Amino acid sequence: RSKSIGKNTIQFYQDFMRKDMLRRLSIESHLRNALKKNIFTLHYQPQICLKTGTIRAFEALIRWTDEELGMISPSEFIPVAESAGLIVPLGEWILKEACKEAKRLNSGQNKILMSVNISAVQLKQLDFVDLVKNTLKETGLKPELLELEVTETTLISSFETTISMFEELRKIGVKISLDDFGTGYSSLSYLKKLPIDTLKIDKSFIKDLDKECIEKEITESIVALVHKLNIEVIAEGVENGKQLAYLMQCNCDNIQGFLISKPVPAISAKELLNKNYMAYIGVQVS
Numbered sequence: 001r002s003k004s005i006g007k008n009t010i011q012f013y014q015d016f017m018r019k020d021m022l023r024r025l026s027i028e029s030h031l032r033n034a035l036k037k038n039i040f041t042l043h044y045q046p047q048i049c050l051k052t053g054t055i056r057a058f059e060a061l062i063r064w065t066d067e068e069l070g071m072i073s074p075s076e077f078i079p080v081a082e083s084a085g086l087i088v089p090l091g092e093w094i095l096k097e098a099c100k101e102a103k104r105l106n107s108g109q110n111k112i113l114m115s116v117n118i119s120a121v122q123l124k125q126l127d128f129v130d131l132v133k134n135t136l137k138e139t140g141l142k143p144e145l146l147e148l149e150v151t152e153t154t155l156i157s158s159f160e161t162t163i164s165m166f167e168e169l170r171k172i173g174v175k176i177s178l179d180d181f182g183t184g185y186s187s188l189s190y191l192k193k194l195p196i197d198t199l200k201i202d203k204s205f206i207k208d209l210d211k212e213c214i215e216k217e218i219t220e221s222i223v224a225l226v227h228k229l230n231i232e233v234i235a236e237g238v239e240n241g242k243q244l245a246y247l248m249q250c251n252c253d254n255i256q257g258f259l260i261s262k263p264v265p266a267i268s269a270k271e272l273l274n275k276n277y278m279a280y281i282g283v284q285v286s
């Protein structure tokens with residue numbers, strides 16, 4: 001009997017692996033088509049400064065609805081794009097589109113940053129810094145208005161090269177933001193070696209902030225430490241007023257999350273600029 005259970009388990013596992021592989025292959029071939037046809041869009045999610053109640057930045061987040069496969073989450077297709085080498089051309093399009101949109105959103109007096117997610121594979125391209133410089137030139141966006149979001153995994157393989165790239169970009173005014181902090185290495189000792197401007201505390205830490213738990217102490221300590229290093233903090237995935245109240249108590253600089261807005265198309269992003277979040281934040285806290 002136990003033999004047959006073992007066999008079933010293996011069968012189940014093999015079926016699962018096969019389905020998973022077929023799905024990835026299917027996504028890869030549809031991605032190639034989507035790239036040719038250029039049917040991607042970007043949505044934008046605001047980051048709110050808690051001191052001023054204004055929008056500090058929009059994060060650009062890619063969206064893809066395939067004719068056959070339907071809507072596919074970037075958490076599913078970005079890794080496929082990375083392993084298939086498609087993230088390089090796709091990433092170029094994302095960067096340019098986001099810079100163009102930033103230029104439109106900043107017509108007039110605005111000084112709203114555009115945050116763009118950059119994959120580790122893109123950073124391995126030796127001409128990445130040139131790509132950024134050229135894109136800024138072509139779109140006419142001021143370098144000070146561009147922020148690049150990278151995760152800790154980008155640093156694992158070629159620490160020194162990546163660091164010098166960041167330094168070169170920061171020299172012209174581009175900001176570097178460390179995304180999903182708390183999910184990777186998260187060594188506090190190497191934080192001070194990193195030439196970054198901004199740190200985003202991962203949403204998995206924010207999730208339980210409204211309860212009594214260790215995440216609270218962790219968040220408070222991260223904010224305090226990061227401030228000592230002159231780095232700005234953003235809390236991701238803020239969904240309710242309790243989390244916000246606690247983050248304000250911790251002296252967190254900025255928040256991003258469904259509480260304020262989900263990622264929205266460019267047209268709606270422009271409308272968000274007219275909102276006053278101060279009153280909103282005030283109401284949430286009291």
Ligand code: C2E
Pocket residue numbers: 045060061062073074075078094117118119149179180203236237238239256257258259263
């Ligand atoms: P990320 O860069 O950490 O982006 C934040 C994710 O959290 C987004 O998911 C966003 O929609 C979601 N989010 C925002 N507020 C909340 C909230 O209050 N609660 C919850 N539960 N989620 C919230 P999305 O758009 O599905 O993207 C997932 C991941 O895919 C991103 O994580 C990023 O790693 C990757 N990604 C998305 N767009 C791009 C892109 O243009 N380029 C690259 N390289 N990666 C991208």
Ligand code: MG
Pocket residue numbers: 059117149179
């Ligand atoms: Mg991000």
Ligand code: MG
Pocket residue numbers: 179180200202203236
């Ligand atoms: Mg993140």
Ligand code: MG
Pocket residue numbers: 180
């Ligand atoms: Mg992420």
